[in-house]
Amino acid sequence: MNAEIIAVGSELLLGQIVNTNARFISRQLADMGINVFYHTVVGDNPARLEAVIKIAESRSQLIIFTGGLGPTKDDLTKETIARHLQKNLVTDEEALRSIEQYFERTNRVMTDNNRKQALILEDSQVLKNDHGMAPGMVLSTKNHTYMLLPGPPKEMEPMFLKYGNAVLLGKAASQKVIASRVLRFFGIGESLLETELEDLIEAQTNPTIAPLASDGECSIRLTASAASFDVAQLLLDEMEEKVLARAGEFFYGYDETSLMKELTKTLKDKGLTIACAESLTGGMFQQELTSYPGAGAILKGGVVCYTNTAKTDVLQVSKETIDKHGAVSRACAGELAENAANIFESDLGISFTGVAGPDESEGKPVGTVYIGISVKGTPAVVEKMQFGGGREANRIRAVKYGCHLLLKLLANSQSA
């Protein structure tokens, strides 16, 4: 089964947004062993959209559309497909109810064009939208399968994972099983990691090995194909063992995890609480931590101490420390971490202070970062780092290093 992904939306052709949907779906299809041979982007224009559909039908069996399911007049994906396939659009009662409920729940006025979102292609199978209003749908004809998904990634991605996937897996059942596994690394650069694994990468056949770098992290995607899921997993296990024998000390997790996710899991498992003092990072560490449900059991609280007054008055850093060493200093980071843990009565305290940029501060260059970690009742450990990125990259990297340092500390305390 060959697939083509058609994104509908003039905002893509105007360069207002990037087509991340095509990437997301391609990756999912690759995992299912479905070949994607084309991506197409076309604007909100019914004639050009229909022409593109005809081309797609001539070369692909599975055609996945994203976008154009919204309430406005320029949303015309399902209308154009309906006309092209001579299908009616019918109201899906469940989708209509869920749209009505959404408006009731949020006390907003429902307009007529919202009703349009509950229309689906007759004979199609509805894909529920748990994060928005427009339902997706799948229609199979003799030669083609058409899948229509909403444009916003926040709606499309969960819909695809929860409902779309299953429909396609049924259709792809006769294919070989493709399994993949992502190994995540922190603290090693992509080229160094690639050098460590050079002979494995050179000799790769099955599983394949694809290194990828992003946001200061590296990952390795292993993809194996086999007659059964179990055999594919075995192939992945073998290759993973070889990779980790070379670079295991930098490995921190699998697949869609993140350093913060690993940290929250570890803290939860050990029943430990944490408090934060964020200068440089301005709340970024805590906002990421609290993006996971259940953060309330881990995070006792924290202070965003962007000014020196906040550091001395609220977090009780001694004025002498700031006068003598500055706010961006080992001493200040240490006191911040210790005092945060004391004030919020937590097991651990972490602090971030540094120079995010664009200007240097206290005579210290952009990218200077101190991270303090305190285990309640003991003096803090402080790490100094020098980053080379821009303001936002430096802040993101600091948060990742903070997670990394805590994970290392907690791993060591376990083995002790």
Add this chain to the structure above:
Amino acid sequence: MNAEIIAVGSELLLGQIVNTNARFISRQLADMGINVFYHTVVGDNPARLEAVIKIAESRSQLIIFTGGLGPTKDDLTKETIARHLQKNLVTDEEALRSIEQYFERTNRVMTDNNRKQALILEDSQVLKNDHGMAPGMVLSTKNHTYMLLPGPPKEMEPMFLKYGNAVLLGKAASQKVIASRVLRFFGIGESLLETELEDLIEAQTNPTIAPLASDGECSIRLTASAASFDVAQLLLDEMEEKVLARAGEFFYGYDETSLMKELTKTLKDKGLTIACAESLTGGMFQQELTSYPGAGAILKGGVVCYTNTAKTDVLQVSKETIDKHGAVSRACAGELAENAANIFESDLGISFTGVAGPDESEGKPVGTVYIGISVKGTPAVVEKMQFGGGREANRIRAVKYGCHLLLKLLANSQSA
């Protein structure tokens, strides 16, 4: 002149990377008044690439390729185009010299496949690569212009800006000027906004009006074409006036701005400082505020008060308030905002408390949000909201509402 952008590379179809090149080039072409009607992605396969070229020739005059100019066997863009157009590939001596110099400079061994990178289509104009080895090129035939650019954005983007742009501007010189402007709205849904503007949208010709919704905001992109920049701007001004007459109360800014950006600008202009108490949002408001340089002059600090203890002990919310009304309450939000302003000695205080989800809390449903705003020394104003999204959407929306409420308050205080 209509354009199509063809990205060549199997890594795109496997979902390993996102096609940011198409976005970059689209934006540049839009500014030049060149219409982009299609993006296509095709793999490293000569037969499929040639089929895609034929389709593009049938519908576009300008065809821009990215990728497939590298040294390896699967880089075949120029080879396929040469065969398709029956052109020879000839060595460009200047490109060859610069590749040789690159290898001398980096003390690396030049292999034969690197020599391949200096081959260009005969009769084409070379686009120098200042950041890599493969040169780009432009070839014009009777009916089409073919532009070949390298795949890595770090090479492609500067090449396009420095050399590609100029070539196309010459070709587009006979075209009209296209100018566009984005109007940003908050507090009104996309369908309601479109209903307000229905007759304008129905009657649109020049400027065109394109509504777009994302992350709980709406925007309207106005695009005008005219003989000169000034006339295009006049057309935009006229349409903007009509749009704002209908929906002006929800308008907050132009183009690439954001609610937080507008807020920091307003606070800076008025010389006001702020402090925050973030329960629901866990630091998100402050981390966004501090993403802008100069936040230190605005944000005195804040507390992430994820637990009730943090609310009572650090932010001094009375225990009676929490016992009687709960942490998610009008009374708690008010005290949090007032106390944050007092503790950090700021002009304004803002607080966020609510139920992010996935589970309800204190018998209050997911999406219940209270935002408190206090002007130092006066009782806080608290707004209650009921959101309908998931955990992360509710947090993001709360931060935006917080900015929106502050902006309204500051606008009113100005006119008072």
